[in-house]
Amino acid sequence: MSNAETPEVTDDDEFVVGRTSDLAEGERMIVLLDGAEVGVFNVGGEYVAYPNWCPHMGAPLCEGPLDGTIESSFDKETLETDLSWGREDEMLSCPWHGFEFDVTSGECRSDGQYKLREFPTRVEDGHIIVSLGFA
Numbered sequence: 001m002s003n004a005e006t007p008e009v010t011d012d013d014e015f016v017v018g019r020t021s022d023l024a025e026g027e028r029m030i031v032l033l034d035g036a037e038v039g040v041f042n043v044g045g046e047y048v049a050y051p052n053w054c055p056h057m058g059a060p061l062c063e064g065p066l067d068g069t070i071e072s073s074f075d076k077e078t079l080e081t082d083l084s085w086g087r088e089d090e091m092l093s094c095p096w097h098g099f100e101f102d103v104t105s106g107e108c109r110s111d112g113q114y115k116l117r118e119f120p121t122r123v124e125d126g127h128i129i130v131s132l133g134f135a
């Protein structure tokens with residue numbers, strides 16, 4: 001099969017959502033799969049997918065700002081703390097109340113009781129395939 005052909009999926013819960021070339025690093029797409037809105041993200045060349053639904057109060061989470069965050073480190077020898085900006089395009093903020101989610105893990109950094117359920121993804125022949133079966 002060449003890269004121009006769309007792979008066939010055999011599982012009922014699998015969907016070809018687009019080409020890898022259509023989703024650059026740090027970008028996302030929102031797709032409708034079997035009636036469910038799903039956010040698909042390219043995080044450093046890895047593809048992750050989550051429901052477009054915030055577990056706090058149901059906002060369209062995957063449409064929120066995608067940014068980095070402040071990271072800190074502490075040197076026990078000098079007792080100095082260093083703050084730096086990092087993890088660019090890995091932090092997703094909910095558009096309603098601003099809860100911050102790590103798109104690499106689904107963890108909520110604002111409130112530990114919330115975590116995103118990830119949809120399995122894979123790449124085949126240059127296409128991104130998402131399964132609605134949870135990982």
Ligand code: FES
Pocket residue numbers: 054055056057058059061094095096097098099
């Ligand atoms: S609905 Fe997302 S933080 Fe409240």
